[in-house]
Amino acid sequence: MNNAENFKLKGTVIMQHIRDGEVLHEEKGTNLVVDEGLTHYHSAALRGGSQNATWYIGIFANNRTPVATDTAATVAGLAGEITTLYDEAVRQTWTPNAAAGDPALDKVITNSSSTATFTINGSTNVAGAFLISDSTKGGTTGVLMAEKLFGSVRAAVSGDQIVITYQLTLSSS
Secondary structure, three states: HHHHHHHEEEEEEEEEEEEOOEEEEEEEEEEOOOOOHHHHHHHHHHOOOOOOOOOOOOOOOOOOOOOOOOOOHHHHHHOOOOOOOOOOOOEEEEEEOOOOOEEEEHHEOOOOOEEEEEEEEEEEEEEEEEEOOOOOOOOOOOOOEEEEEEEEEEEEEEEEEEEEEEEEEEEEO
């Protein structure tokens, strides 16, 4: 098998649940890069299609396993996007780190230097997160790139922070 047969776009999410400055829970796990995201990647990278200059992270409450056919048009409703129980006015901007200039390092793109923080302003369950090209809370346009259901639903209360690091890795093995 050659490397072309092993091409992978893999997503990883790191989530921290913070209360009063203390990390209550942290987890890291693989997320699903959905069909819509893969199609967009091919179009923008290889077919001369339009790029999305900015991506956003949303959080959701439904304890629902993401599926490959989820789209930007369906994710907010199916996943139960949290739209009113955090302070920030829009989905949080995913700001990737600058290119390292090293081919091995540049296979990974992440917002680890500028994580997405959601400041909870009520009581809510946080079950997962997603990466999308639409900044509007509850918005149904743009492109859904990836989704992650956390290993355990987090019961968040006012003042808690949910901090998300989204990483995409491109590899040939």
